[in-house]
Amino acid sequence: MELNFNNISVATARYAFSTSDQVVIEGTAWRPHSFNELGWVMELSDGSGMCREFSHEQLRRLGSMGRVRHDRGFYNPAQAGRRLTTTSTLVSSLSKKRRAQHSKRSAWVAAANEMRREGKLNATDDALKANEAELLQRATKFAQNLNPMGYDNPGLSWDFAAAPSPRTLRRWMREAALLGEAGLIDNMCMRGNRNRRMAPEATGIMMQEVLKYQAQERPTKRVIFDNVEIAFGKANQERAEAGLPPLDTPSRETVRRAINALDPFTVMVAREGLEAARKKFMPAGMGLNLTRLGQRIEIDEHTIDLLSLMHSSALWNLMTEEERLAVGLDNTKARWVLTVAICTTSRCILGMVISRGAKATAAVQCLQMIISDKGQWSDGVRARGPWDMHLTPELIVTDNGTAFKSEAFRMACADLGISVESTVAGMPQQRGRNERFFATLTNAVPPVSPGRTFSDILTKGDADPRARAVLTFDDLAFALVRWIVDGYHNTPHRGLDGETPAQCWRRLSAQYGVTPPPDxxxxxxxxxxxxxxxxxxxxxxxxxxxxxxxxxxxxxxxxxxxxxxxxxxxxxxxxxxxxxxxxxxxxxxxxxxxxxxxxxxxxxxxxxxxxxxxxxxxxxxxxxxxxxxxxxxxxxxxxxxxxxxxxxxxxxxxxxxxxxxFQGSFCNAPAQPAPVDGGFGQSIPGPEDTANPLSTSTAKQVQIQKRQSGVSFEE
Structure with a gap:
C-alpha cells in the first residue's frame, strides 16, 4: 500500500474573535477590528485608534506559547456592568470562603436548570418553594464538597441545607444565564461596617503615640502602649474637668495592630536608616544576564584615597607652567578623581582617567579610552600583559554626575551609536560591578603609599597623611596601570566562576567578537x-x-x-x-x-x-x-x-x-613633487638631475613650493 501526501495541505489554524472581545497579546490589550484570509487587524483598547496587523500564523504561534489571552465579551455592556460589582471574574482565583459561596449558588442553579429542562419546574415562587426538597437533593449531586470550610456550623451563604428564597434563586439563575459562572460572583465579603469603632478623638490620641514608634531611638511596642495609656489618662482628666465623658483606652492588641499597620519600609527608614531599609526591601533577582563583550559598560567616578604630591621630574618636563596649573600640578596636595569604565560582562577595565574634579572632559576622554587600544599605557609601565581591550559599547551605564549629563558626553555617545542609561540617584547597587572594583582598588593599590588617608578617625589615629604624602604622580599612574594590567586582569574573579577577566575577554572575543572602534x-x-x-x-x-x-x-x-x-x-x-x-x-x-x-x-x-x-x-x-x-x-x-x-x-x-x-618659523618642510605635464602621477627627480644647476624657472618654482609648504627656515 502506497501513501501519497502530495495533495495534503496543512492550513494555518485561525482564531475566531468578536468585536466585543478583548485580546491581550504579550501584555498589550487589543480589540478585534476586522480580518481576512491573511490575518486580523487589531485596534488598541486605549481609544487611541491605532491599529496593527497580526497574521493567523503569528497569532497561532503566540497562542501556542501562552502569550494570547482571549476575554470573550469583555466590551459587552452587561459584562462591563458586572465588573463594577465584583473584584474578580475567575472562579479559580476566589478565596476559599468565596469559593464555597459560589459552589452553593452554582449547584442550586444547575439543579433548577436541570428540572426546567425536564419540564418539572417553572420559575414561579410557588413552584420553586414546592420543589425545594428535590432541588436540594439534586444540588448536592452537583457539589464536590458540601462543607468546604470544614465548620461545624457553616455560614448561611455556603450552607447547602439553607435553601435560598425563590426570589434569590431566580436572581441567581438570571445572572448565570447572562454571564455564566462569573455572574454568580459578588462582593458579599466586603459588606458590613468597616470603619473604626473608636471615636475620632481617641483614634487621634492613639495614633499620635503610635507614630512615635518610627524613631531613631527604636522604642519597643510595650513602651508605645505605656505611652498610649499615659496619653489617654491625661486626656480623660482634662475631659473630666470639662464635664465630658471619658474616652475608652484602647487595648494592647489594638495598639499592636495599629503599629503593625504602619508601612514597614517607612518604619525601617526611620528606625535604622535608608540604606538598611533598601538592603532589606530591595527585590533580588537573577542579576544582569550578559553574554557579549561591550553589552553593558559601567562608568563611575571615584575619589582617589591618596594625598599625593602631584609632580614628578619626567612629567614635569613635558608640561609648561600653564599646563601644570590647568591640570592642578601646582605643588599642592589634593585629592584627585578617578573615572573608570568597566565591561560588566568580562570585568575588564576599558578606560581610566585622572582629573582634579568631575569634568565633562574626563568623561569624554574615558570614552575615547574605551574605544582605543591601550597598549601604549601597558608598554609605558613595562607591563608583562597586554592592555589591548577596546571596542564600541552597546550600552553605557553611568550615575547622575554632571560629567555624564554634559552635552559633550551625550552627543559623543549618540554619534557613535552608543545608548546611555543613568541609574537612580543614591543607589550604587545598580552599578555594582564598578563599585566592587573601586573597593578592590582601594584595598589593593593605596597601601603601598605613605600618603594614604584613612576611612575614619579611629583608623587614622595620630598619623598625619598630609605630612607623609610623598607619592609622585608617575608612581601613582605606574601603580594603577601595572596593577590593572598584570594584577587585576589576571586574578581569578568570583563573579566569573574563577575565570580571570583577561581569560573571559579572550574567550568571549573568540566566540562572539567585538564591535570595532570608529575610523x-x-x-x-x-x-x-x-x-x-x-x-x-x-x-x-x-x-x-x-x-x-x-x-x-x-x-x-x-x-x-x-x-x-x-x-x-x-x-x-x-x-x-x-x-x-x-x-x-x-x-x-x-x-x-x-x-x-x-x-x-x-x-x-x-x-x-x-x-x-x-x-x-x-x-x-x-x-x-x-x-x-x-x-x-x-x-x-x-x-x-x-x-x-x-x-x-x-x-x-x-x-x-x-x-x-609659532609667530615665526619653526620647521621646514620638503618641497612637494610637482605634477608632470602630459601624464599622470608626479615626477621624482633622479640623482643626476639634482646634481646639475637649476634653471632660473625651476629655482623659482621650488621657492614657490617651499613658501607654500612651510615658512622659510634658517640653517
Missing amino acids: LRRWRLVFGEPLVRKVTKEGLTVLGVRYHSERLALWMNRNGEAHIDVRWHPRDIGAVEVRLGTEWFEIPALDPMMEGKAAKTWMTATNNLRAAHPKRKSFDREVVLAAMEAIQDRNATAMAAAGLLVDEWSETRIKKIETTM
Missing part, C-alpha cells in the same frame, strides 16, 4: 576640537603645522580666502577634518613626518628645542623629527602617565600657544 575620520569629527581657521593659498595652520590639499586649493579658488570649520584632534596631528560647504573632508599635513604624531609630542619637542637654542628661530625638519623620536623613546613612562591625565585642548589654549610659540 580615524569619525574619531576627529566626534572627539576633535572644533576650531575656526582662515584658508589662504598656503592652506591653513594649527599649532604651527600647515595643512593643504588639492581639494582645499580648488575650494579656495572658487570661494576665495574665508574662515572654515576645522576638527583637530591632539591624538594625531597628521591630518584635520574641514567643512567645505556642507561636507567634511580630510586635509593632510604638508609635512609627512607629522603623520601619527601626537600634539603632546610635538609641543614637547618644540619646547625642548627652543629651550636648548633660544636664539634660533627655525630648525631643520630632521632635527625636529629626531627630537620627537627621542621624547617617545626616553619618556615612555611619563607619556603614559600624561595620557591618564585629562588633557584639555581648548581653542583658547591653542590660540595662546600659537601666539607665543
Whole structure:
C-alpha cells in the first residue's frame, strides 16, 4: 500500500474573535477590528485608534506559547456592568470562603436548570418553594464538597441545607444565564461596617503615640502602649474637668495592630536608616544576564584615597607652567578623581582617567579610552600583559554626575551609536560591578603609599597623611596601570566562576567578537576640537603645522580666502577634518613626518628645542623629527602617565600657544613633487638631475613650493 501526501495541505489554524472581545497579546490589550484570509487587524483598547496587523500564523504561534489571552465579551455592556460589582471574574482565583459561596449558588442553579429542562419546574415562587426538597437533593449531586470550610456550623451563604428564597434563586439563575459562572460572583465579603469603632478623638490620641514608634531611638511596642495609656489618662482628666465623658483606652492588641499597620519600609527608614531599609526591601533577582563583550559598560567616578604630591621630574618636563596649573600640578596636595569604565560582562577595565574634579572632559576622554587600544599605557609601565581591550559599547551605564549629563558626553555617545542609561540617584547597587572594583582598588593599590588617608578617625589615629604624602604622580599612574594590567586582569574573579577577566575577554572575543572602534575620520569629527581657521593659498595652520590639499586649493579658488570649520584632534596631528560647504573632508599635513604624531609630542619637542637654542628661530625638519623620536623613546613612562591625565585642548589654549610659540618659523618642510605635464602621477627627480644647476624657472618654482609648504627656515 502506497501513501501519497502530495495533495495534503496543512492550513494555518485561525482564531475566531468578536468585536466585543478583548485580546491581550504579550501584555498589550487589543480589540478585534476586522480580518481576512491573511490575518486580523487589531485596534488598541486605549481609544487611541491605532491599529496593527497580526497574521493567523503569528497569532497561532503566540497562542501556542501562552502569550494570547482571549476575554470573550469583555466590551459587552452587561459584562462591563458586572465588573463594577465584583473584584474578580475567575472562579479559580476566589478565596476559599468565596469559593464555597459560589459552589452553593452554582449547584442550586444547575439543579433548577436541570428540572426546567425536564419540564418539572417553572420559575414561579410557588413552584420553586414546592420543589425545594428535590432541588436540594439534586444540588448536592452537583457539589464536590458540601462543607468546604470544614465548620461545624457553616455560614448561611455556603450552607447547602439553607435553601435560598425563590426570589434569590431566580436572581441567581438570571445572572448565570447572562454571564455564566462569573455572574454568580459578588462582593458579599466586603459588606458590613468597616470603619473604626473608636471615636475620632481617641483614634487621634492613639495614633499620635503610635507614630512615635518610627524613631531613631527604636522604642519597643510595650513602651508605645505605656505611652498610649499615659496619653489617654491625661486626656480623660482634662475631659473630666470639662464635664465630658471619658474616652475608652484602647487595648494592647489594638495598639499592636495599629503599629503593625504602619508601612514597614517607612518604619525601617526611620528606625535604622535608608540604606538598611533598601538592603532589606530591595527585590533580588537573577542579576544582569550578559553574554557579549561591550553589552553593558559601567562608568563611575571615584575619589582617589591618596594625598599625593602631584609632580614628578619626567612629567614635569613635558608640561609648561600653564599646563601644570590647568591640570592642578601646582605643588599642592589634593585629592584627585578617578573615572573608570568597566565591561560588566568580562570585568575588564576599558578606560581610566585622572582629573582634579568631575569634568565633562574626563568623561569624554574615558570614552575615547574605551574605544582605543591601550597598549601604549601597558608598554609605558613595562607591563608583562597586554592592555589591548577596546571596542564600541552597546550600552553605557553611568550615575547622575554632571560629567555624564554634559552635552559633550551625550552627543559623543549618540554619534557613535552608543545608548546611555543613568541609574537612580543614591543607589550604587545598580552599578555594582564598578563599585566592587573601586573597593578592590582601594584595598589593593593605596597601601603601598605613605600618603594614604584613612576611612575614619579611629583608623587614622595620630598619623598625619598630609605630612607623609610623598607619592609622585608617575608612581601613582605606574601603580594603577601595572596593577590593572598584570594584577587585576589576571586574578581569578568570583563573579566569573574563577575565570580571570583577561581569560573571559579572550574567550568571549573568540566566540562572539567585538564591535570595532570608529575610523580615524569619525574619531576627529566626534572627539576633535572644533576650531575656526582662515584658508589662504598656503592652506591653513594649527599649532604651527600647515595643512593643504588639492581639494582645499580648488575650494579656495572658487570661494576665495574665508574662515572654515576645522576638527583637530591632539591624538594625531597628521591630518584635520574641514567643512567645505556642507561636507567634511580630510586635509593632510604638508609635512609627512607629522603623520601619527601626537600634539603632546610635538609641543614637547618644540619646547625642548627652543629651550636648548633660544636664539634660533627655525630648525631643520630632521632635527625636529629626531627630537620627537627621542621624547617617545626616553619618556615612555611619563607619556603614559600624561595620557591618564585629562588633557584639555581648548581653542583658547591653542590660540595662546600659537601666539607665543609659532609667530615665526619653526620647521621646514620638503618641497612637494610637482605634477608632470602630459601624464599622470608626479615626477621624482633622479640623482643626476639634482646634481646639475637649476634653471632660473625651476629655482623659482621650488621657492614657490617651499613658501607654500612651510615658512622659510634658517640653517
